[in-house]
C-alpha cells in the first residue's frame with residue numbers, strides 16, 4: 742500500500758515537472774503563410790521557438806523588441822521572453838502574416 746502511494750506521488754511529480762516545462766517553452770509553427778497558433782501565451786523566461794515548415798523563408802518581427810531575420814525553409818528560431826507584455830509581430834516578407842506573443 743505504502744509503495745503504491747509513493748508511486749502515485751512520483752507520477753504526480755512527473756506531471757508537475759511536465760507542466761512547468763510546458764510553461765517554460767512554447768512552439769509556434771509557420772505553415773501555409775500563417776503562424777499557428779496566432780496567439781501564444783507564456784511565462785516570463787520561457788523559450789519560444791518558431792518552426793518554419795514552409796518551403797520559403799519567413800521572419801518573426803516585433804519592431805523594437807525582437808527580429809528573427811530570415812528563417813529559411815525548414816529552420817527554426819528561438820526567442821527567450823524576458824519581459825512581460827503583449828508583442829504583436831509580423832513577417833516582414835509577408836506583412837499580412839500576423840501573430841501575438843503574450844508574456845505573463
Ligand SMILES: [Cu+2]
Pocket residue numbers: 774798799800832833834835838
Ligand atoms: Cu513570411
